[in-house]
Amino acid sequence: MRLLYAAGELAMTAHDLALWDFSLMERKLLKPASLELMTTPVRLRNGTPTNYALGVSVLDDRGHPKLVHGGAV
Numbered sequence: 481m482r483l484l485y486a487a488g489e490l491a492m493t494a495h496d497l498a499l500w501d502f503s504l505m506e507r508k509l510l511k512p513a514s515l516e517l518m519t520t521p522v523r524l525r526n527g528t529p530t531n532y533a534l535g536v537s538v539l540d541d542r543g544h545p546k547l548v549h550g551g552a553v
Contacts, residue, residue, distance in 0.1 A: 517533075517534055518533055518534045518535065518536065519533050519536070519538055519545065519547060520533055520538075521533050521538050533547075535549065536548060536549050537549070537550075
């Protein structure tokens with residue numbers, strides 16, 4: 481399978497991935513409103529809650545939010 485890039489796959493070094501992760505955790509990468517949108521789970525039209533936000537799943541890890549992406553496109 482070819483690389484999908486912006487269609488769902490990131491291609492980067494482990495170092496760059498670490499920089500991405502740390503800058504998200506330190507809230508330096510995105511504007512606060514963008515980070516809020518990215519990490520707030522959506523509700524279905526009928527009001528049913530989901531654990532899916534914009535590209536990531538938001539899970540509860542002992543009372544703390546945990547952002548997860550399984551890697552699938």
